[in-house]
Amino acid sequence: xxxxxxxxxxxxxxxxxxxxxxxxxxxxxxxxxxxxxxxxxxxxxxxxxxxxxxxxxxxxxxxxxxxxxxxxxxxxxxxxxxxxxxxxxxxxxxxxxxxxxxxxxxxxxxxxxxxxxxxxxxxxxxxxxxxxxxxxxxxxxxxxxxxxxxxxxxxxxxxxxxxxxxxxxxxxxxxxxx
Numbered sequence: 001x002x003x004x005x006x007x008x009x010x011x012x013x014x015x016x017x018x019x020x021x022x023x024x025x026x027x028x029x030x031x032x033x034x035x036x037x038x039x040x041x042x043x044x045x046x047x048x049x050x051x052x053x054x055x056x057x058x059x060x061x062x063x064x065x066x067x068x069x070x071x072x073x074x075x076x077x078x079x080x081x082x083x084x085x086x087x088x089x090x091x092x093x094x095x096x097x098x099x100x101x102x103x104x105x106x107x108x109x110x111x112x113x114x115x116x117x118x119x120x121x122x123x124x125x126x127x128x129x130x131x132x133x134x135x136x137x138x139x140x141x142x143x144x145x146x147x148x149x150x151x152x153x154x155x156x157x158x159x160x161x162x163x164x165x166x167x168x169x170x171x172x173x174x175x176x177x178x
Contacts, residue, residue: 027049028049028051028052028146029049029052029146029147029148029149030048030049030052030148030149030150030151031046031047031048031049031052031140031147031149031150031151032045032046032047032048032150032151032152032153033045033046033138033150033151033152033153033165034152034153034154035136035152035153035154035155035156035174036154036155036156037130037133037154037155037156037157039130040126040127040128040130041094041124041125041126041127042085042091042124042125042126042127042130042133043122043123043124043125044083044122044123044124044125044136045120045121045122046076046082046120046121046122046123046140046150047118047119047120047121048118048119048120048144048147049116049117049118049119050072050100050101050117050118050119051117051146052144052146052147052148053072053076053119053144053146053147054068054069054071054072055068055146056068057101057115057116057117058115058117059102060102069100069102072100072119072143072144073098073100075140075143075144076098076100076119076121076140077096077098077121079093079096079123079125080093081139081142081143082121082123082138082139082140082143083123083136083137083138083139084136084137084138084139085125085127085133085135085136086132086133086134086135088129088132089127089128089129089130089131089132089133090127090128090129090132091125091126091127091128091133092125092126092127093123093124093125094124094125094126095122095123095124096121096122096123096124097121097122098119098120098121099119099120099121100119101117101118101119102117130157131157133156133174134173134174134176135171135172135173135174136152136171136172136174137170137171137172138150138165138170138171138172139170141165141166141167141170142167147167148166148167149164149165149166150164150165150166151164151165152164152165152172154172154174154175156174156175158174158175158176159175159176160175161174161175
């Protein structure tokens with residue numbers, strides 16, 4: 001049974017990223033969040049159009065745009081402010097991975113005004129009391145005012161669920177054990 005949850009959870013985590021790769025899920029102001037629990041490990045995947053984070057999707061052309069990209073990367077890399085898990089779950093960050101376009105900020109001269117660029121982050125937590133994981137609070141709305149909505153999906157030991165998060169409602173109640 002555990003294998004079924006792990007495989008199902010991994011499939012759930014891949015869906016938003018595959019949809020974006022297919023080109024149908026890029027909507028400015030809207031991001032996606034996936035949460036998968038495997039035993040004591042909680043993995044959150046976040047994906048957003050770059051425009052929702054910094055206001056543009058092309059290679060940076062000015063110093064201000066370069067600084068905006070650096071600021072966005074730093075905000076995504078800060079798991080403590082990006083995601084808050086209940087203290088009772090006793091979770092600690094074990095890994096953070098951020099993938100931002102235009103890592104080399106030199107503009108290559110290509111015409112990029114029609115392209116879409118996304119930023120992705122993955123947060124991995126180890127939780128001593130994963131059964132106490134009943135909510136997740138997302139701090140990314142505060143870091144990125146252009147972000148209007150996060151479509152969230154979860155696969156936990158208690159079940160699957162989804163939610164729509166907004167700046168005024170950034171706390172997500174996860175599926176409860178039956």
